[in-house]
Amino acid sequence: MTTRRKKIYEGKAKILYEGPEPGTLIQYFKDDATAFNAQKKAILEGKGVINNRISEYIMTRLNGIGVQNHFIRRLNLREQLIKEVEIVPLEVVVRNIAAGSIATRLGLTEGQPLPRSIIEFYYKDDKLGDPMVSEEHITAFNWAATQEIDDMMAMALRVNDYLSGLFSGVGITLVDFKVEFGRIYEGDFSRIILADEISPDSCRLWDSATNEKLDKDRFRRDLGNVIESYTEVARRLGIMKEMPTVIQGGVH
Numbered sequence: 001m002t003t004r005r006k007k008i009y010e011g012k013a014k015i016l017y018e019g020p021e022p023g024t025l026i027q028y029f030k031d032d033a034t035a036f037n038a039q040k041k042a043i044l045e046g047k048g049v050i051n052n053r054i055s056e057y058i059m060t061r062l063n064g065i066g067v068q069n070h071f072i073r074r075l076n077l078r079e080q081l082i083k084e085v086e087i088v089p090l091e092v093v094v095r096n097i098a099a100g101s102i103a104t105r106l107g108l109t110e111g112q113p114l115p116r117s118i119i120e121f122y123y124k125d126d127k128l129g130d131p132m133v134s135e136e137h138i139t140a141f142n143w144a145a146t147q148e149i150d151d152m153m154a155m156a157l158r159v160n161d162y163l164s165g166l167f168s169g170v171g172i173t174l175v176d177f178k179v180e181f182g183r184i185y186e187g188d189f190s191r192i193i194l195a196d197e198i199s200p201d202s203c204r205l206w207d208s209a210t211n212e213k214l215d216k217d218r219f220r221r222d223l224g225n226v227i228e229s230y231t232e233v234a235r236r237l238g239i240m241k242e243m244p245t246v247i248q249g250g251v252h
């Protein structure tokens, strides 16, 4: 007898299933790509497999430098075992170079280095198009406590420092990225850990020599070669070994 496992949540690019033991979930990476608040949609064959692998690599490395996160282990091509967390309803964006919405909002030239790394918060609500919010909104509406905001900012900056170095070592500039955090409860206490994924879907990654985009902007802006670019990121990180079959579309 087999029973269907319980789906906990389905998002745009991932599905969360009940895990094998309490406090765990299985995170499944889909091939679906969406942009502009899901107005633009496509299936990019193999994307889920690549992002599962890239996110595993990055989360494992971050764990190694003490940035606690939800990743436990990869289960197969598309799935990873993760810790169940209570997601903080914020997208935390760290920017090093002007691109995307900050360039539009503040009239900056894309590619212009920012005076220092800048952290922004967006309230996770698809109906509202994830509006940017300030710390005042976050504490007033109880989305996170002041201490939690401090913890998220400190962790986001550590992730930025570490990933900037990791990527620059393989000829890639980390322009900006988005992370999400969750709470883990231990008795009367809760702790903030890094959650979700870190992949070319959630980062802007430019080839350091040519400024060629190797991230989701290839999809957003119809630049083509999306999977090829994600694969190139994986290859440079040295995690290509089991991936060539993906490109042929043979893996689901």
Ligand code: UDP
Pocket: 091, 093, 099, 100, 101, 102, 130, 176, 177, 178, 201, 202, 203, 204, 216
């Ligand atoms: N980002 C993301 N998910 C979102 C919005 C943004 O992963 O829902 C990432 C995006 O890939 C980029 C960074 O966060 O690396 C900053 O995005 P920006 O605010 O410039 O948004 P966009 O250009 O997508 O409007």
